[in-house]
Amino acid sequence: MSWKFFVSHSLPLFFLFFFYSFPLISTKHNDDPTFKTMHDFSGYPVDESSHTFTPSNSISLSVDIQALQKQIDELSTFSDTPAPSVTRILYTENDVLARRYVKNLMGLAGLSVTEDVVGNIFGRWDGYEPKLTAVATGSHIDAIPYSGKYDGVVGVLGAIEAINALKRSGFKPKRSLEIILFTSEEPTRFGISCLGSRLLAGSEALAEALKATVDGQNISFLEAARSAGYARDEDDLSRVFLKNDSYSAFVELHIEQAPILEEEGISIGVVTNIAAPASIKVDFEGNGGHAGGVLMPDRNDAGLAAAELMLAIEKHATESGSLDTVGTVGILELYPGAINSIPSKAHLEIDVRDIEESFRNAVINKIHKAAKSIAKKRKVTLSEFKIINQDPPAHSNGSVIKAVVDASDELNLTYKYMISRAYHDSLFMARIAPMGMIFIPCYKGYSHKPEEYASPQDLENGVKVLALTLAKLSLR
Numbered sequence: 001m002s003w004k005f006f007v008s009h010s011l012p013l014f015f016l017f018f019f020y021s022f023p024l025i026s027t028k029h030n031d032d033p034t035f036k037t038m039h040d041f042s043g044y045p046v047d048e049s050s051h052t053f054t055p056s057n058s059i060s061l062s063v064d065i066q067a068l069q070k071q072i073d074e075l076s077t078f079s080d081t082p083a084p085s086v087t088r089i090l091y092t093e094n095d096v097l098a099r100r101y102v103k104n105l106m107g108l109a110g111l112s113v114t115e116d117v118v119g120n121i122f123g124r125w126d127g128y129e130p131k132l133t134a135v136a137t138g139s140h141i142d143a144i145p146y147s148g149k150y151d152g153v154v155g156v157l158g159a160i161e162a163i164n165a166l167k168r169s170g171f172k173p174k175r176s177l178e179i180i181l182f183t184s185e186e187p188t189r190f191g192i193s194c195l196g197s198r199l200l201a202g203s204e205a206l207a208e209a210l211k212a213t214v215d216g217q218n219i220s221f222l223e224a225a226r227s228a229g230y231a232r233d234e235d236d237l238s239r240v241f242l243k244n245d246s247y248s249a250f251v252e253l254h255i256e257q258a259p260i261l262e263e264e265g266i267s268i269g270v271v272t273n274i275a276a277p278a279s280i281k282v283d284f285e286g287n288g289g290h291a292g293g294v295l296m297p298d299r300n301d302a303g304l305a306a307a308e309l310m311l312a313i314e315k316h317a318t319e320s321g322s323l324d325t326v327g328t329v330g331i332l333e334l335y336p337g338a339i340n341s342i343p344s345k346a347h348l349e350i351d352v353r354d355i356e357e358s359f360r361n362a363v364i365n366k367i368h369k370a371a372k373s374i375a376k377k378r379k380v381t382l383s384e385f386k387i388i389n390q391d392p393p394a395h396s397n398g399s400v401i402k403a404v405v406d407a408s409d410e411l412n413l414t415y416k417y418m419i420s421r422a423y424h425d426s427l428f429m430a431r432i433a434p435m436g437m438i439f440i441p442c443y444k445g446y447s448h449k450p451e452e453y454a455s456p457q458d459l460e461n462g463v464k465v466l467a468l469t470l471a472k473l474s475l476r
């Protein structure tokens, strides 16, 4: 679908965007620390004879931080809950409006915009060797209920501003550069996280499962997609799959969602690994009974079995041998849920993560063994122990890490290698492309709540590092 379509249907917004998209061309300052020659950009001597794109073959990277901040603020108004919270659920009216907003910005940045049948959006800047595989960046704009305006958004609007900054500088990419807005990184509506990137990475199981997936209101995935203008007469979602060699690299800019960078006063996090969660659902069932009538020796209390399992999870995660192992029970439900009734059923949902799959899976096995022995000891039934998903963790690619580090060095920004303990679309893009991630600090590490905040300076630093990283990867 052409962005012009959206522009013609949103004229007032168009003029608003028009002013954003043509900021003043920055003048070249030789004392500017971001001043780069093309040689600096690539890290290698570049034959520029056939591609003389700026008079001086030099480049000055300037980020229009006011415009970017304004875009972040405006995008946050497409929300189902009042400011400062943001709630933007897949395929709702506000999601569709927010997507339109982003497509307009992509169009105004001169990108050619396409969408696939589930609404992954691609904005492409053709390189001067368009047959080479492209370099991609991107993130998500959906937001869980009552969250903030920076999670994901920084990696989409920041990427558009990075492209704008490169264009203003006179840079011309060799490999095409592509921005991806991933559909539904958050699992809010259909219970599936990273839905868009999982499909792009070729998940046959998901393409099949989505045909029968419904939301809490019993609206099917395909019905919801169609209401947002996608998957019109298309049931086969496997056509979303990307080929393994679609991108030569993928790099995502994101807020850290943890407090380390801020606490240590470091500008950039260079992600080396992404921990991957496994999700487990567990049910214990007992006889229940009256809280007054059944004496303690005669009980088989499903709630106490759950409590004992929670402590076992803590113990096994703590004793895994790796500091990176974490185990959490985020959901605990007791039935029938009355003060004078012994729980006849307990339902737990468990999240276990590590950057090493073997450590994580070893902990899951121990949790399973613990659940069985607790059930036996407490004479309850372990009626369910179901691993809902068990994605492998991802490792960043050495050459992408190097590009991020070189970019940070050249911009005189402090950086630190770190692990992403949260899930990102990058986890799945790593299956089909060499992957890397750039983190910027966020206030107190807050995320998924309205207090989420990244300072203009940190945003600007992140966008500059992303722009320079994309430029380097593009010239390889």
Ligand SMILES: [Zn+2]
Residues within 6 Å of the ligand: 140, 151, 152, 185, 254, 424
């Ligand atoms: Zn995110």
